[in-house]
Amino acid sequence: MDAALESGKTRLSPLTKVGAIPVSLTAMLPFVGYWLGGGAWHWLTIGLLFGVGPFLDLWLGEDNANVPPQLEREYERRLYYRLTLWLYLPVQVALVLFSYNLIINTEMALQAQIGLALSMAVGVGFGATLAHELCHHPSKLDRFIGVQIFSLCGMANFLVYHNYGHHNLVATPEDPGSARYGESFWKFTTRNISRKFVMSWQIEAQRLSRQGRGWLSPHNLMIWLTLNEVAWVAGLTWYFGPLALALFAVQYAAPRFLLSVGDYMEHYGLSRRKLPGGEYEPARAIHSWDDSYMLSNFLFTAVDRHADHHENSSRPFQILRVRQDAPRLPYGYLIMIFAAFVPAVWRRLVHPVLEAFYAKGEVVPHGLPGALPQRFAQGANIR
Template identity: 85%
Template sequence: MDAVMSGEKPRLSPLTKVGALPVSAVALLPFVGYWLGGGAWHWLTIVLIFVIGPVLDRLVGEDNLNVPPQLEARYEKSLYYRLTLWLYLPVQIALVLFSYHLITNTDMALYAQIGLALSMAVGVGFGATLAHELCHHPSRLDRFIGVQVFSLCGMANFLVYHNYGHHNLVATPEDPGSARYGESFWRFMPRNIGRKLVLSWQIEAKRLKTLGKSWLSPYNLMIWLTLNELAWVVGLTWYFGPLALVLFALQYAAPRLLLSVGDYLEHYGLSRRKLSGGEYEPPRAIHSWDDSYMLSNFLFTAVDRHADHHENSGRPFQILRVRHEAPRLPYGYLTMIFAAFVPPVWRRLVHPVLEAFYDKGEVVPHALPGVLP
């Protein structure tokens, strides 16, 4: 604040400086691997993100800088951040077409094909966090771009479930996106993915019923979202052949896995209190896990500043704040996603933090029956 009042340039989070460009950079890595000579270089994305990334995330450390309140309006209105989000869609489409072409029309060794296919899936998968941001924007153009990004990985229903389901039900037993204490990721994932899809259709059917319309009608947004996804599948298969179905299945699976493990990290073991009238208290910062590691923040478009996102769902990513009253993950997302895959490691890292948070008495435990200490 003193820097703002004195006219000095305030210290800003690196993410506030660069916007969502790092996500497009991840999607461009397969092009770099090809330019470097292909072959083993097609594994460049996998090595950089999942081998070197967690180490760098720990070495670079945390970024706890928030935009000064006096400057939030300026950064919120800046067109630059929307442009960095929009940029990803043409990059994503180019990545998919480039990868499909190389895999189906060139003589690549099998190990190189696998490396490129996985790298493409990762590039598409990280776009899901960026599309999440776009689907929260009030602009129809932004939401349209977000839906197109999700359509290329078969997840366009996210717009309906997340905005009208998750944000209303978060940190309650009714939310398939909120994991329970003692629930392993591998137990959580099928419930999470399956119930989110079912809930998306239920939400849209309920909306149409209030309007006096059938769920099976042209007014059903879920039908149009599904047709949009099918158009991509049919088009890619028609042009590139049957192998395109395998590649699309891969780019379908990667973002769902990434978002499912993200859900697992974000609300594990946390529940809102039920009030005397039967409704739940409003979402607060204490109902989401935070993480402020800089590299994770870059690659996940600040979704790891999750406590502020849920308490203020209209706040765009560039001005999301670190909330110190929220429980804090011991490491960044780049590390914790792997911890979630190994339940004993997850319990050893997270349960002591969570149990100490329970002891404060501010949050209701959300747990499987009979597993609380």
């Protein structure tokens, strides 16, 4: 019986109550640090998220409750969840303006400036998973808001790469967002960030070519997305001066880094089977890593219920399901992020789980040359 139907009563995930509000609350932590007196308090976001967060995630434990199928349509239609997503954009803009003004126009110690700049960048970066959700929605308004959130991360190209590249190529050697067995996060992230940007332009060029248009066309979405980002940078620089460029570089780097480690965790070592006609089998739950730790679920807008997202990409975050047929990360994202930074720790935690999953014979291993254990190398995707 589904975990949401215990003893004849419906038990829903706490996520169905709070929606995406925790992401906006995270972005407001730098304001709290300022109200508490500034100084070392400007490091509050960093301390809470990465110091306390992993322990709290472990203590709260897993949340395996799924919305019952008969209630999914009802929860899918509720405007409340879209409102909690929209709320983040004004909070994000306020965070950026507040932080820039405080760092550039007031007297602050260097350590406080660094703490506030990093806290701002992390607050902006956590919005990336929320923007990811919006960019999957069919509503033009939702996608517009998602693009604006991504533009303050310097990642507006995500809309093109993710929707039309990653979801088509996921868990294949052709996807720069799918990590290979034996590939360290540090090697992966260089390939991941650079190739995703290039692929975004390639996708648009190919789309326009099919329409008989060149890539340098007003119909090229990547041109408009890039101009949108430039407009944000130009506006901030015009208002705050050249130091705004340095701050934007920080808020550009942190979200890309966070997104890259998310990519690394989501499909590591998993590949789809190639069919006789040359195409790949459809993406299924077995091609993505799943996680159901409660705090991670809150802070990453349920993107860690990743297996269901890839099998049902139109399913909104509030009704994403925990999938028992997917490989499961040993801990939540707030812990596994740090594991990914240390290859030896990552291998110790993840490889036993992954190899046990390989042994079921349902998924094709995806690894670097010479990295896979010999018993899994035959028939694997190796590149």
